[in-house]
Amino acid sequence: MTVTLKKPNTDPSGGSSTSASDVSRIVRGVIDDIRQNGDKAVRAYSEKFDKWSPKSFKLSRNDIDRIISKVPKQVLEDIKTVQDNVRTFALEQRKSITDFEYEIRPGVHLGQKNIPINAVGAYIPGGRYPLLASAHMTIVTAKAAGVKRVIACTPPILGEIPPSTVAAIHLAGADDIYILGGVQAVAAMAIGTETIDKIDFIAGPGNPFVAEAKRQLFGEIGIDLPAGPTEVLIVADQAADPVVVATDLLSQAEHGPDTPAVLITNSRKVAEKTITEVNRLLKVLPTAGLASVSWDRFGEVHVVENLAEAYQMADTYASEHVQILTANPREALEKMSNYGALFLGEKTCVSYGDKCIGTNHVLPTKxxxxxxxxxxVGKYLKTVTYQEVTSEQASGELGRLCGRAARAEGFEGHARSGDIRARNYLNDTCDWLSQSAKI
Known part of the structure; x- marks a missing residue:
């Protein structure tokens, strides 16, 4: 039996006044305008939404060097260390993806190649915080996959260029950097303008407008995945430290006012103490203004009979981040299947994944x-196939098979492509070749 000690507030006050239909309509208008008017529209929306209209949105190399010179040395060293972690893991992922060729039968060769996407756009959000880690995750991983050209867009923050973000983007390997945000940045990269080259794929998180822009443009370009608000779910047993549980829940709740933070535990004592600790920490957390709204609106605490039920319940949430604070955390690798990323044990936390450990933090939500x-790294690769028949006997036999298979579906043209090989290599007759044309 499950006991719920905290439910989400399903009717919060102060919610967003912008409905999903409003977001969709606004985004469609911006995309259509940029499609028709290019740079002129991009500049107009940048002025409107970000109060930002420089002579050029693109940073020159001199601009980049000047901006990076403002970044503290320790920050630069930390950026390099984190990017090395991300790069190392991404390169190991790339090694796991192999090309192959297999002779399925004598003279019939089937192959697979993994080809990097040619041009990628990385969207690095600004908003409340300079999100350096998004540059690591999107750009470093793309370059590890072998993408030839990566352009990056990031918005100004309060009318200023964010130096540390520019440093992260540059060190990650971006070929071009634009100080440009929002729907206008995503649309400009996806459609192409007079000054911004069209790309083939966009990666990176963003606000609901950015997410909607990616959704609407999907098909015209590729995207990493639909993205919603950050999520965290913790599975804890009776040995878990409520202070750690509460701290880790709030570490994600500070992302914004719409972050689900869920605790599932087999210990009522841990559940109750965690709620007490959350309420205490919210009185002193500098980002409590956001975290408290998320906790009130989307916080949940459930007490279940045992860990088997906890894992089963956690799988129904299919949460972005799942943290396992139990005596045997690796058990979750066998018991669970629905999660964006698992964080095993008290020595590991979701914030490591977000900021520094090396795995990617752009994860599925909702x-x-x-x-x-x-x-x-695989998201930046196109897995393609090729085939070659080198044996006349094999081609003729495939021709016969193709003819029968195609006619079973009513595709006479396909069948005749097979017939002609059976004629050429096995001396079959093709009665249709001597048929008179029908006018």
Whole structure:
């Protein structure tokens, strides 16, 4: 039996006044305008939404050097260390993806190649915080995959260029950097303008407008995945430290006012103490203004009979981040299947994944972990196939098979492509070749 000690506030005050239909309509208008008017529209929306209209949105190399000179040495060293972690893991992922060729039968060769996407756009959000880690995750991983050209867009923050973000983007290996944000940045990269080259794929998180822009442009370009608000779910047993549980829940709740933070535990004592600790920490957390709203609106605490039930319940959430604070955390690797990323044991935390450990933090939300994983090196690769028949005997036999298979579906043109090989290599007759034309 499950006991719920905290439910989400389903009717919060002060919610967003912008509905999903409003977001969709606004985004469609911006995209259509940029499609028709190019740079002129991009500049107009940048002025409107970001109060930002420089002579050029693109940073020159001199601009980049000047901006990076403002970044403290320790910050630069930390950026390099984190990017090395991300790069190392991404390169190991790339090694796991292999090309192959297999002779399925004598003279019939089937092959697979993994080809990097030619041009990628990385969106690095600004908003409340300079999100350096998004540059690591999107750009470093793309370059590890072998992407030839990566352009990056990031918005100004309060009318200023964010130096540390520019440093992260540059050190990650971006070929061009634009100080440009929002729907206008995503649309400009996806459509192409007079000054911004069109790309083939966009990666990176963003606000609901950015996410909607990616959704609407998907098909015209590729995207990493639909993205929603950050999510965290913790599975804890009776040995878990409520202070750690509460701290880790709030570490994600500070992302914004719409972050689900869920605790599932087999210990009522841990559950109750965690709620007490959350309420205490919210009185002193500098980002409590956001975290408290998320906790009130989307915080949940459930007490279940045992860990088997906890894992089962956790799988129904298919949460972005799942943290396991139990005596045997690796058990979750066998018991669970729906999550964006697992964080095993008290020595590990979601914040490590967000900021520094090396795995990618662009992860599925809103239940998408039921059918997809997050951003990884494979997202930047196109897995393609090729085939070659070198044996006349094999081609003729395939021709006969193709003829029968195609006619079973009513595709006479396909069948005749097979017939002609059977004629050429096995001396079959093709009665249709001597048929008179029908006018």
């Amino acid at each position: 239940g998408a972990a039921r059918y997809t994983g997050g951003l990884w």
